[in-house]
Amino acid sequence: VSRNRNPKATFFPVALLLSTILLPTTPRAGETGDIAQRYHEEAARLIGEAIVSNDAYESLEYLCDVIGHRLSGSPGLEQAVDWTADLMRRKGFSNVHEEEVMVPVWIRGEESARLTAPVERELNILGLGMSVGTPPGGIDAEVVVVESFDELDSLGAAGVRGKIVLYNQEYRGYGGTAAYRMDGPSRAAKYGAVAVLVRSVGPVSLNTPHTGTLIYDEEQPRIPAAAVTIEAATMMGRLARRGETMRAHLEMGARQLDDAPSANVIGEIPGSERPEEIVLLGGHLDSWDVGQGAQDDGVGCIIALEAAALIRRLDLAPRRTIRVVLFANEENGTRGGKAYHERHADELPRHVAAIESDLGNGAARGFRLDLRGREGEDEEELEELRDETLAAMRSIGELLELIGASGMRTGWSGVNISSIVADGVTGLGLDHDPEGYFDVHHSEADTFDKIDRGQLAKNVAAMAVMAYVLADMPGRLVQNRVAP
Amino acid sequence: VSRNRNPKATFFPVALLLSTILLPTTPRAGETGDIAQRYHEEAARLIGEAIVSNDAYESLEYLCDVIGHRLSGSPGLEQAVDWTADLMRRKGFSNVHEEEVMVPVWIRGEESARLTAPVERELNILGLGMSVGTPPGGIDAEVVVVESFDELDSLGAAGVRGKIVLYNQEYRGYGGTAAYRMDGPSRAAKYGAVAVLVRSVGPVSLNTPHTGTLIYDEEQPRIPAAAVTIEAATMMGRLARRGETMRAHLEMGARQLDDAPSANVIGEIPGSERPEEIVLLGGHLDSWDVGQGAQDDGVGCIIALEAAALIRRLDLAPRRTIRVVLFANEENGTRGGKAYHERHADELPRHVAAIESDLGNGAARGFRLDLRGREGEDEEELEELRDETLAAMRSIGELLELIGASGMRTGWSGVNISSIVADGVTGLGLDHDPEGYFDVHHSEADTFDKIDRGQLAKNVAAMAVMAYVLADMPGRLVQNRVAP
Numbered sequence A, B: 001v002s003r004n005r006n007p008k009a010t011f012f013p014v015a016l017l018l019s020t021i022l023l024p025t026t027p028r029a030g031e032t033g034d035i036a037q038r039y040h041e042e043a044a045r046l047i048g049e050a051i052v053s054n055d056a057y058e059s060l061e062y063l064c065d066v067i068g069h070r071l072s073g074s075p076g077l078e079q080a081v082d083w084t085a086d087l088m089r090r091k092g093f094s095n096v097h098e099e100e101v102m103v104p105v106w107i108r109g110e111e112s113a114r115l116t117a118p119v120e121r122e123l124n125i126l127g128l129g130m131s132v133g134t135p136p137g138g139i140d141a142e143v144v145v146v147e148s149f150d151e152l153d154s155l156g157a158a159g160v161r162g163k164i165v166l167y168n169q170e171y172r173g174y175g176g177t178a179a180y181r182m183d184g185p186s187r188a189a190k191y192g193a194v195a196v197l198v199r200s201v202g203p204v205s206l207n208t209p210h211t212g213t214l215i216y217d218e219e220q221p222r223i224p225a226a227a228v229t230i231e232a233a234t235m236m237g238r239l240a241r242r243g244e245t246m247r248a249h250l251e252m253g254a255r256q257l258d259d260a261p262s263a264n265v266i267g268e269i270p271g272s273e274r275p276e277e278i279v280l281l282g283g284h285l286d287s288w289d290v291g292q293g294a295q296d297d298g299v300g301c302i303i304a305l306e307a308a309a310l311i312r313r314l315d316l317a318p319r320r321t322i323r324v325v326l327f328a329n330e331e332n333g334t335r336g337g338k339a340y341h342e343r344h345a346d347e348l349p350r351h352v353a354a355i356e357s358d359l360g361n362g363a364a365r366g367f368r369l370d371l372r373g374r375e376g377e378d379e380e381e382l383e384e385l386r387d388e389t390l391a392a393m394r395s396i397g398e399l400l401e402l403i404g405a406s407g408m409r410t411g412w413s414g415v416n417i418s419s420i421v422a423d424g425v426t427g428l429g430l431d432h433d434p435e436g437y438f439d440v441h442h443s444e445a446d447t448f449d450k451i452d453r454g455q456l457a458k459n460v461a462a463m464a465v466m467a468y469v470l471a472d473m474p475g476r477l478v479q480n481r482v483a484p
Helices: A015-021 A030-038 A040-052 A055-067 A075-090 A149-160 A174-189 A230-241 A294-313 A335-343 A345-350 A379-403 A418-422 A453-472 B030-038 B040-052 B055-067 B075-090 B149-160 B174-189 B230-241 B294-313 B335-343 B345-350 B379-403 B418-422 B453-472
Strands: A094-107 A111-117 A121-123 A125-127 A139-146 A164-167 A195-199 A225-228 A246-252 A255-269 A274-284 A320-327 A351-356 A364-370 A407-410 A427-432 B094-107 B111-117 B121-123 B125-127 B139-146 B164-167 B195-199 B225-228 B246-252 B255-269 B274-284 B320-327 B351-356 B364-370 B407-410 B427-432
Touching: A030 A040, A030 A379, A040 A294, A040 A379, A040 A453, A055 A075, A055 A294, A055 A453, A055 B230, A075 A094, A075 A255, A075 A294, A075 A320, A094 A335, A111 A125, A111 A225, A121 A230, A139 A149, A139 A195, A139 A230, A149 A164, A149 A174, A164 A174, A164 A230, A174 A195, A174 A225, A195 A230, A195 A246, A225 A230, A230 A246, A230 B055, A255 A294, A255 A335, A274 A294, A274 A345, A274 A453, A294 A320, A294 A453, A320 A335, A320 A453, A335 A345, A335 A418, A345 A351, A351 A418, A351 A453, A364 A379, A364 A453, A379 A407, A379 A453, A418 A427, A427 A453, B030 B040, B030 B379, B040 B294, B040 B379, B040 B453, B055 B075, B055 B294, B055 B453, B075 B094, B075 B255, B075 B294, B075 B320, B094 B335, B111 B125, B111 B225, B121 B230, B139 B149, B139 B195, B139 B230, B149 B164, B149 B174, B164 B174, B164 B230, B174 B195, B174 B225, B195 B230, B195 B246, B225 B230, B230 B246, B255 B294, B255 B335, B274 B294, B274 B345, B274 B453, B294 B320, B294 B453, B320 B335, B320 B453, B335 B345, B335 B418, B345 B351, B351 B418, B351 B453, B364 B379, B364 B453, B379 B407, B379 B453, B418 B427, B427 B453
Parallel strands: A139 A164, A164 A195, A195 A225, A274 A320, A274 A351, A351 A427, A364 A407, B139 B164, B164 B195, B195 B225, B274 B320, B274 B351, B351 B427, B364 B407
Antiparallel strands: A094 A255, A111 A121, A111 A246, A125 A225, A139 A246, A255 A320, A364 A427, B094 B255, B111 B121, B111 B246, B125 B225, B139 B246, B255 B320, B364 B427
16 A cells, blocks of 8 residues: 655655756767767756646646546546646647547446345445446345356356355456456356456455446346455455355446547647647546546546646747647546547557556656557567667666666557557557555545655656657657558 | 455465474573573474464454454444353363453444535545534534644634534654544534544555544533544645635434443463462453454454463463453443453452553564552662563563564553553563554454464464463562552
8 A cells, every 4th residue: 555645745855956967967879879868958857847846746636636536427527628628728738629529427326235144244335337236125145255257157057146246356466357347247147146246456455445347248137246345355255165155235326327428638739840740648537436536547647738738838849749638438438549549540640659647656667668560460570660669768768767767668558549559559658666556546545645746746757758759859769550 | 554365375384394493492591591491392382383273363253254343332242252251161261251341332323424615525434432423414514624733722712613623633653643533522622613523543544534532521512523534634634725615514423322231251271380370361352343353452362362272272281370351341441451450459469460462463573561660669670670570571582582572672561451550460562563553453444354374373372472481480570569
């Protein structure tokens, strides 16, 4: 768990000094050294300004405390759309506008759960996003506990029909474990389960349920599903091992309304020489309907927005356009990313790179390069291209060495830009240290108090330097790979 | 935050080997070496058996999962009283009985709180133990935030009258910070506050409120008080710094009923030569009405009970009597400790030592010696006596060196034995590493999943070895200091 920090404790009194010592003073020889040498001064100004400025921290505070969480279809998201558009205008962005996206409207409603046998215990739950509700009056049923899909399959319909399935899977990293939340409901429904409880996906808990979307299999009946805390799941696991027969009562008022209009928020720092070429920076503005969406992904939006604002404020005027996109509806539909893709399809060949930040506010260790193979593409050539690109990124990384962000590796870039990256745009993901992120992810605990101000400043700096160099360097990082 | 452990992951497959290697093989010369040499074999058997046995872990699992939390006056505490008495009988204790204690009956009732301005936010609260409720319909008032008693005093009645005071104090260790929870309500009432919210006392939070008792000043009006999460308190602190005027609605159904009978649970391993001399081991059986009271203090009760059971099971038959006392009502009245003191006043001169475990299940680093000065006692002589006693304890500690529990220092022994220690009984506190304890203390998160099985075994072993040696060694650890 991240410490709940006192904002004062993270104040950085030596910041003014740092900009003069954070960068290597002797540029290296050769081509990679050239980039570091060429952009030494601009990087120093960007890093120094990011570290001294309180802008990003203040913007995120407003987004979290005054606006709060921002589920698709909620007033919170619409308030955030308008406020961030206005913020861009106030910070001197050009071409600020909102591009309509129709988003799903899922309403949690009232929800509660109770273990009723062999002992009475209130269960602290969060219904899974996109779940159906229970019938009025709720569901009363026996609870059967499994620790894996294999165990579910071996029980089969005989062991599961008419019951509530509790997935008490161990946490083995987010990627591996979230499958129980996403696919678990339909896999249990296939055997006739009437509802699903899922142990919250996270490494630790202080009685903390974590929501997140489920994905219904269209072939199976839709049954209600909710996350329980690690405490409750492991307790029921132990009661099951004692041989106790458990029953639970689950009541969920969740429901789906008609899609509603929301928007991607877009603003630009126009290029001075090749304004038609674009470096996209983004995060997603929507969140779950709990906590404040501080790390998922308020902070990613603010990192992108404030990195561009920093470049604007210092009048650095890069050759290419820097476009900030705050996507709608990542959490339960990824409609924002898809809408951007559709609306800007003809511009994709002119997207030099797209950079996403959506893994909290852990210290950026560098960037993940996401160059995806397309049909018919030679895998060996692609691998060579990745290596060359990483080498170029590493030379930019030299400027970020002393803020710890020089590490460049291949990997996933982000959900929101995934659709344009699949079409050949070069994707970069800001490579946050994930420590602490999944402690609060999709829970009431994803709040501003866990935002470290010093780390935020460095994350903005890393994003600003990478964005600026990619937008300004004479050549493109990767030649056009988008099919015309 | 302690990791939420999978019980399987803490299984100790090499336990059988350990009992043969955990103890120094070459006893030291001189008097201190004598104790280690004399009790080498018994200590080896106790430590080995504690590490191989699963008894303590299973007992605590039952207490937590099947019985659950145990506030004074609740059915849970009465169930725990009967079950632990029965457990003692099944484990071969003698003279098992319940000694009546009249305990306060505080009922939480329904409770809720909501920030209503400048933004609407549900607040996750836990009313403080012994708080009065609000009038029906609740209290609506402006919220004023202070970070210290000094700040409260400087606001005075002019700044506080008619308002809800929020204490947003930083956590500086439990001892220093809990004063806001205990004394904060009356100190605010003195200036005319209508209710108090207190930032939960703990180092971290995942939206986790922590309850605990308040102590009303009889001179001041009794106003309702509740703990809010660190997330909510810091948010309101930030909103106040923005200059926002905040209002909140607080509704609490808390009330006090007439005292009800409960009991201290007592059982003994009778001494073989001096059965009238007593080594007391104890913890408190009551808990708050949230979570499972796993670490506060289910585990202390089980450590005491299972340490004595271990001595009984190995037929070690110490010279003196080992008496296990599971105290009622530590949390909101300390009536159990006082009742024991009154009822056993004539036996106190024959109490060789009293050992309490009430700081969770962190690794015991040794024991704290609590030898208190009484009126007229020479402080220099007392200091000498403490030094001599620590030296003797350290020689016992040699047997505990390789389970990490050899550290002996002076300090507080425990709340439940405090009243007999004040009368001259030698108090010892099992000196748990507190790391992680205050993360879950008095919250819904104080549950069995955070109990590390290997640590529990070692804590039982440390208690068993210390209790056995004190009960069996030819001389008393400290000569009688209880006034006749």
